[in-house]
Amino acid sequence: MKRIVSSIVALAALAACESVGAADSTKVPETPRAERSAADQALAAQGLAPAVSVIPQSGLQAQTLASNECGLFLWSKTQPDRLIFFQRAASGQARMIIANETIDAVQTANRGGIFGQFMTKQVFLTPSGQQVLVSFEPGEELQGGQRIDNGRLTITAEEGWRTVIPVLGVSACKP
Secondary structure, eight states: OHHHHHHHHHHHHHHHHHHHHHHOOOOOOOOOOOSSOHHHHHHHHTTOOOOOOOOOSSOOOOOOOOTTOEEEEEEESSSSOOEEEEEETTOSEEEEEETTEEEEEEEEEEEEEEETTEEEEEEEEOTTSOEEEEEEEEEEEETTEEEEEEEEEEEEOTTSOEEEEEEEEEEEEOO
16 A cells, blocks of 8 residues: 555656646757768768669559550559559550659660560660669469569669569550
């Protein structure tokens, strides 16, 4: 019983301290945030720049196909999943999201296995010089298309940094 009373008295004392402190209007000045992290400062000391995140935080707008046209749609395997890559068949280019920017990239290589009107390994070059390798394994066939259960976008920056984004998707044709 004595312990319970002591605990209640201690809690009451803490509550009193809290209310006294709340009445004090003097503010403690905030410490300014460092502009760069220690890791970024170490890179800067070596004449290097930190990697820029290219992982999309948003997705492409809805993409449409014309009659008798096929497209390759890839979504990031994240929560929530986002449409981050779209390519029209035989167009030689693709629209994608890199670092939350919509980019139209030019196809520079086309290899791998045949997947409908696409190849399973394609390379694209962005206007800023990033190389994007799209590679995937075909999944089950669907009416008017085929799934992509396992794929990835590998984005290589000019400085050599690589970012791999797991994707899933579908190849579909509009009748």
